[in-house]
Amino acid sequence: MAGLTRDPVLGINDIKEKEEEIKIDKKHTDKVVLVREEGIQGDREMALPAGNSIHRSGSRPQLDLSKAAIQGNFEERNPTILLPNQSDDISHLALDIGGSLIKLVYFSRHEDYSSNDKRKKTVKERLGISNGNRRSYPILGGRLHFVKFETNKINECLDFIYSKQLHRAGLDSSWLTEAPANENAIIKATGGGAYKFADLFKERLGVSLDKEDEMNCLVSGANFLLKAIRHEAFTHMEGRKEFVQIDQNDLFPYLLVNIGSGVSMIKVDGDGKFQRVSGTNVGGGTYWGLGRLLTKCKSFDELLELSQRGDNRTIDMLVGDIYGGMDYSKIGLSASTIASSFGKAISEKKELEDYRPEDISLSLLRMISYNIGQISYLNALRFGIKRIFFGGFFIRGHAYTMDTISFAVHFWSNGEAQAMFLRHEGFLGALGAFMSYEKHGLDDLMVHHLVERFPMGAPYTGGKIHGPPLGDLNEKISWMEKFVQKGTEIIAPVPMAPPGTTGLGGFEVPSSKGGTLRSDASALNVGVLHLVPTLEVFPLLADPKTYEPNTIDLADHSELEYWFTVLSEHLPDLVDKAVASEGGTDDAKRRGDAFARAFSAHLARLMEEPAAYGKLGLANLLELREECLREFQFIDAYRSIKQRENEASLAVLPDLLMELDSMSEETRLLTLVEGVLAANIFDWGSRACVDLYHKGTIIEIYRMSRNKMQRPWRVDNFDVFKERMLGSGDKKPFIHRRALLFVDNSGADIVLGMLPLARELLRRGTEVVLVANSLPALNDVTAMELPEIVAEAAKHCDILRRAAEAGGLLVDAMVSNLDGSLENPSSVPLMVVENGCGSPCIDLRQVSSELAAAAKEADLIILEGMGRALHTNFNAQFKCDALKLAMVKNQRLAEKLIKGNIYDCVCRYEPAS
Ligand SMILES: Nc1ncnc2c1ncn2[C@@H]1O[C@H](COP(=O)(O)OP(=O)(O)O)[C@@H](O)[C@H]1O
Ligand SMILES: CC(C)(COP(=O)(O)O)[C@@H](O)C(=O)NCCC(=O)O
Numbered sequence: 020m021a022g023l024t025r026d027p028v029l030g031i032n033d034i035k036e037k038e039e040e041i042k043i044d045k046k047h048t049d050k051v052v053l054v055r056e057e058g059i060q061g062d063r064e065m066a067l068p069a070g071n072s073i074h075r076s077g078s079r080p081q082l083d084l085s086k087a088a089i090q091g092n093f094e095e096r097n098p099t100i101l102l103p104n105q106s107d108d109i110s111h112l113a114l115d116i117g118g119s120l121i122k123l124v125y126f127s128r129h130e131d132y133s134s135n136d137k138r139k140k141t142v143k144e145r146l147g148i149s150n151g152n153r154r155s156y157p158i159l160g161g162r163l164h165f166v167k168f169e170t171n172k173i174n175e176c177l178d179f180i181y182s183k184q185l186h187r188a189g190l191d192s193s194w195l196t197e198a199p200a201n202e203n204a205i206i207k208a209t210g211g212g213a214y215k216f217a218d219l220f221k222e223r224l225g226v227s228l229d230k231e232d233e234m235n236c237l238v239s240g241a242n243f244l245l246k247a248i249r250h251e252a253f254t255h256m257e258g259r260k261e262f263v264q265i266d267q268n269d270l271f272p273y274l275l276v277n278i279g280s281g282v283s284m285i286k287v288d289g290d291g292k293f294q295r296v297s298g299t300n301v302g303g304g305t306y307w308g309l310g311r312l313l314t315k316c317k318s319f320d321e322l323l324e325l326s327q328r329g330d331n332r333t334i335d336m337l338v339g340d341i342y343g344g345m346d347y348s349k350i351g352l353s354a355s356t357i358a359s360s361f362g363k364a365i366s367e368k369k370e371l372e373d374y375r376p377e378d379i380s381l382s383l384l385r386m387i388s389y390n391i392g393q394i395s396y397l398n399a400l401r402f403g404i405k406r407i408f409f410g411g412f413f414i415r416g417h418a419y420t421m422d423t424i425s426f427a428v429h430f431w432s433n434g435e436a437q438a439m440f441l442r443h444e445g446f447l448g449a450l451g452a453f454m455s456y457e458k459h460g461l462d463d464l465m466v467h468h469l470v471e472r473f474p475m476g477a478p479y480t481g482g483k484i485h486g487p488p489l490g491d492l493n494e495k496i497s498w499m500e501k502f503v504q505k506g507t508e509i510i511a512p513v514p515m516a517p518p519g520t521t522g523l524g525g526f527e528v529p530s531s532k533g534g535t536l537r538s539d540a541s542a543l544n545v546g547v548l549h550l551v552p553t554l555e556v557f558p559l560l561a562d563p564k565t566y567e568p569n570t571i572d573l574a575d576h577s578e579l580e581y582w583f584t585v586l587s588e589h590l591p592d593l594v595d596k597a598v599a600s601e602g603g604t605d606d607a608k609r610r611g612d613a614f615a616r617a618f619s620a621h622l623a624r625l626m627e628e629p630a631a632y633g634k635l636g637l638a639n640l641l642e643l644r645e646e647c648l649r650e651f652q653f654i655d656a657y658r659s660i661k662q663r664e665n666e667a668s669l670a671v672l673p674d675l676l677m678e679l680d681s682m683s684e685e686t687r688l689l690t691l692v693e694g695v696l697a698a699n700i701f702d703w704g705s706r707a708c709v710d711l712y713h714k715g716t717i718i719e720i721y722r723m724s725r726n727k728m729q730r731p732w733r734v735d736n737f738d739v740f741k742e743r744m745l746g747s748g749d750k751k752p753f754i755h756r757r758a759l760l761f762v763d764n765s766g767a768d769i770v771l772g773m774l775p776l777a778r779e780l781l782r783r784g785t786e787v788v789l790v791a792n793s794l795p796a797l798n799d800v801t802a803m804e805l806p807e808i809v810a811e812a813a814k815h816c817d818i819l820r821r822a823a824e825a826g827g828l829l830v831d832a833m834v835s836n837l838d839g840s841l842e843n844p845s846s847v848p849l850m851v852v853e854n855g856c857g858s859p860c861i862d863l864r865q866v867s868s869e870l871a872a873a874a875k876e877a878d879l880i881i882l883e884g885m886g887r888a889l890h891t892n893f894n895a896q897f898k899c900d901a902l903k904l905a906m907v908k909n910q911r912l913a914e915k916l917i918k919g920n921i922y923d924c925v926c927r928y929e930p931a932s
């Protein structure tokens with residue numbers, strides 16, 4: 020620490036600027052190596068730069084390959100591992116070729132980035148993570164994409180398959196390259212078109228279609244979705260969408276009503292146990308076919324859009340029309356009830372041209388939806404079934420259609436039966452066909468293995484707006500520039516539509532049906548499903564079933580508006596940082612612009628329909644922002660800021676440690692907790708804090724923050740924590756076996772806050788595991804960055820050095836102590852594990868396997884920061900002792916959560932529950 024005088028770090032008033040004048044906001048020009056992300060449709064990825072072991076798949080990282088199957092002896096020390104992505108017999112495409120639409124489900128694999136990361140290897144050894152599961156074949160790691168085309172535009176579909184080389188499925192990873200077409204390639208297909216177009220597929224793509232039973236596929240697709248996707252099913256009544264948590268153990272029986280061109284009603288009793296109990300020929304094809312004839316519409320969407328401006332009373336015969344404006348109350352029919360769909364057309368001397376196409380479309384839509392709702396109910400009644408799931412593309416995520424069906428089911432069953440809809444409504448058959456491939460292992464996937472992402476432009480649907488498939492980022496950016504306006508006025512792929520596209524439902528006249536219909540792509544509301552078999556549920560959650568990560572409920576509209584404004588306002592600054600992190604080149608600026616368009620488009624879309632991407636919490640929004648940055652290849656927007664802050668903080672760490680060491684144990688514990696809270700002020704995601712950073716150096720702000728620390732904090736359980744740690748009276752001090760420290764920000768936060776606390780625990784004989792992000796998010800420290808920070812800190816501290824050595828963090832272990840004596844290896848270890856996230860928040864239902872393994876021995880967890888301890892997990896209950904530490908850096912959150920003010924602190928201690 021050349022040039023440093025021994026000034027205390029804590030509570031100093033006369034600050035000497037020993038550490039260079041490092042202003043935090045200094046611009047920088049560091050170049051970061053780019054990692055190619057998934058293009059809009061592009062699945063190809065470039066290899067990571069050497070030494071970077073974390074797979075950046077544009078999603079949660081493919082953390083490691085630990086679920087690869089071991090070939091041969093499980094007990095062997097270095098067994099041969101069959102990598103999930105190396106199987107040759109994995110197929111990638113399945114089709115459902117229906118009367119109206121072709122549905123594709125295809126799978127793209129992750130490249131194999133086997134880990135050479137020493138930290139990972141050591142941590143695995145230390146934590147005893149085995150390298151295999153006992154399956155005969157591995158679960159796939161990769162992504163599932165959902166795409167549809169109109170059947171009468173089958174050539175577009177064939178072009179799409181060809182352009183993405185999906186017909187070469189079944190080959191090894193060379194399927195992305197120019198490998199010769201596989202003459203024997205077989206693609207699973209269901210739906211009538213699997214027969215009708217078999218020759219065409221053979222001729223054009225050289226592939227054979229392997230036909231799968233349609234009902235079988237529908238059922239296995241539905242069962243998979245209902246079991247594996249958390250927010251798949253929802254109710255839709257009077258414009259309100261509500262996700263339903265399906266209990267896997269209480270799923271059957273249910274009635275599956277698939278409304279495609281025609282309608283199938285299937286009683287489902289289990290996996291592969293079903294019976295087609297009914298159906299009707301009056302379905303989606305009827306609406307579209309009859310509607311086209313009667314209105315001259317050119318597309319299904321146009322027809323549906325017309326219905327939104329329609330008034331069916333001009334064409335339907337109502338009870339009131341028959342009863343002279345009166346209700347027929349004796350049998351429960353109001354005057355506005357439809358007595359006879361299209362009934363008015365018989366009594367008047369009008370021709371087709373005399374009716375508004377809008378009214379015809381609405382009348383037809385209601386006729387068909389009610390009819391299906393009613394027949395469904397009757398079949399549910401027949402078999403005593405309470406739950407009816409509706410699928411098929413007739414529904415098209417259309418609020419009014421869903422309301423109408425729900426109303427019919429509710430009305431006829433007197434509220435006994437419930438209509439539910441599926442987000443992947445039209446893809447059941449295609450997904451089922453995909454499932455019918457052997458050895459994909461997909462049916463073994465669980466909710467926690469799946470992460471859904473919404474990259475811009477996904478899914479590809481063909482057609483006018485979207486153009487040809489976008490192969491690379493450049494094409495994607497051009498497309499964004501062309502179609503997605505900046506700001507909130509977005510025309511594609513998430514066009515704005517006035518809210519309230521639904522009406523009263525039921526037999527009443529809809530009050531408001533809105534204007535424009537959302538474009539096809541966005542209305543699908545399905546993203547890309549990332550299959551990450553290595554994710555696990557955090558084992559220390561007291562009750563994973565009731566665990567809800569989000570603290571802030573964005574179903575509250577004012578809350579939603581507030582956070583949307585915060586994120587929108589933060590956007591220009593974030594773009595500046597992101598562009599600077601990539602050297603400020605023209606390319607970076609262009610990507611920055613595209614990112615801003617994309618993220619604004621997401622915000623606008625969600626503002627209008629918060630549940631569009633599934634249940635929405637603040638954590639999802641913050642994660643979406645990070646994902647969106649990665650989509651435009653901004654790998655680490657705060658990279659140089661983090662470096663600067665780390666350096667400045669490391670420079671004063673020795674002084675801080677000396678001061679701490681001169682304190683009594685009790686004072687030290689308090690000072691350490693206080694230090695964590697004070698240093699948590701370094702948060703580049705908080706507008707208030709960023710404003711503050713312009714006012715001083717890191718150390719000045721740190722000292723100011725420390726000086727302001729005053730107990731009691733707004734939430735202050737420190738005394739209970741202290742008693743647990745140090746004992747009191749006849750209570751003995753409790754020495755935890757292993758502590759998991761969920762760390763937050765880089766710089767002072769980790770170096771002057773969490774590391775000294777870790778050191779204290781180590782000193783007491785508690786093993787410490789630092790749990791950090793797998794991918795960058797804001798200025799959060801990542802697991803990959805931590806070993807270097809620890810190594811720097813360890814240069815000045817014996818406790819940290821020995822513990823880091825014991826934990827395998829110091830790769831080139833020092834041979835002697837600071838004082839020159841021989842190494843004393845008897846320290847408890849300090850380890851680092853990645854958490855499986857690339858977000859400022861953490862959903863503990865989906866964490867890395869190494870974190871899950873580390874948790875098994877842990878009896879204390881410390882969650883730090885607003886994202887991890889307040890926005891998420893504030894109310895989480897754990898099986899072990901838990902300490903939640905954060906400074907609240909947002910006024911509204913402070914008021915709402917702790918009835919306090921900005922910069923108030925939370926020290927919430929909860930003993931094992
Ligand atoms: N873009 C579209 N083009 C044609 N039909 C559509 C479109 N979007 C939704 N639909 C509706 O979806 C129905 C087809 O649903 P789907 O589940 O794909 O059945 P199928 O397998 O019989 O084609 C059509 O009959 C129509 O009512
Ligand atoms: C993104 C964050 C959760 C990160 O906070 P941290 O976890 O680092 O304490 C936080 O900065 C935040 O909620 N920011 C948005 C609100 C604001 O600008 O005040």
Ligand SMILES: [Mn+2]
Nearest residue numbers: 763764799859
């Ligand atoms: Mn943070």
